[in-house]
């Protein structure tokens with residue numbers, strides 16, 4: 001029987017340093033997130049980052065935590081519940097890190113008789129630290145405990161016209177009544193090194209702003225290309241002008257160069273350029289989370305206003321938007337009926 005496995009990133013159990021620490025340990029010890037050799041990763045993560053970050057992160061989580069729990073988890077559950085009403089197939093939700101494990105979700109599907117699974121990583125774009133680590137983990141769990149399960153993965157859907165439509169329409173709704181003079185597309189950053197590492201041609205990705213516009217098989221795994229494609233397609237859908245829109249990258253860790261421009265520098269640049277009313281959208285995430293609700297909606301607003309901006313609005317992620325649920329339901333139901341996927345890898 002066919003079934004659907006949704007996987008998102010995960011969250012700590014509670015916004016306390018005690019619970020944030022093991023969550024961050026699992027997250028940052030992932031070799032696809034901090035891709036240093038294990039001995040070095042252990043020193044960096046356990047010897048340095050985890051000495052201070054859990055307390056700081058817990059304070060940030062406390063600011064955005066809901067009665068029902070972590071926004072990312074609650075929103076993912078709402079999305080999953082709505083999807084269940086639009087498909088006959090069993091649907092299970094797992095998280096890459098934390099206690100709502102992928103293994104539990106696969107067990108849930110198995111108990112419902114599912115042996116043919118459509119894996120849906122809840123990320124519009126491919127990055128080894130998000131999409132790829134989910135796929136690898138699911139395949140590891142399959143090998144260890146569910147050898148009879150067939151796994152098919154929905155590719156990154158960042159430019160599928162139905163996704164772009166749902167995203168653009170939700171942005172249009174979010175912008176209503178807000179007289180913006182610029183829209184910033186702020187994507188989660190990744191180290192530049194990850195882009196080169198994921199380039200199968202070993203020469204295409206130069207991260208110089210030109211390679212992403214030249215067709216290449218490298219774009220199938222090029223996060224930078226994919227996010228710029230999303231910006232361009234939303235811009236076209238909404239009929240926005242070149243100068244009304246820009247893209248940037250948020251949430252970097254210290255150390256390596258990460259994809260640029262950095263969102264926090266952009267807040268300052270845009271304010272200094274005379275943009276007074278800024279709308280910010282965060283399409284690397286399908287669900288609002290710490291990185292959107294705290295870093296962008298709270299800190300970002302503060303940074304922009306401090307730099308001379310006057311008004312600021314964070315437009316929510318797709319979350320459990322009805323059109324978005326309908327799009328996902330169509331993709332999974334088409335797969336159920338035809339065994340084919342409407343979302344295809346890019347070149």
Ligand SMILES: C=CC1=C(C)c2cc3[nH]c(cc4nc(cc5[nH]c(cc1n2)c(C)c5CCC(=O)O)C(CCC(=O)O)=C4C)c(C)c3C=C
Pocket residue numbers: 009010011012024032033034053057070072123127129130188189190191251253284285288289290291
């Ligand atoms: C778009 C998807 C994501 C990519 C790509 C990604 C890469 C990435 N992240 C870190 C480090 C951290 N990310 C943190 C939070 C976080 N990251 C994503 C998504 C992507 N990360 C989400 C949805 C969240 C929010 C989770 C939530 O519970 O709401 C954090 C933890 C919070 C903090 O301490 O700030 C860290 C750390 C790296 C190093 C990386 C790529 C190398």
Ligand SMILES: [Fe+2]
Pocket residue numbers: 188251
């Ligand atoms: Fe992250």
Ligand SMILES: [Fe+2]
Pocket residue numbers: 204205206207211212213222224225
């Ligand atoms: Fe590129």
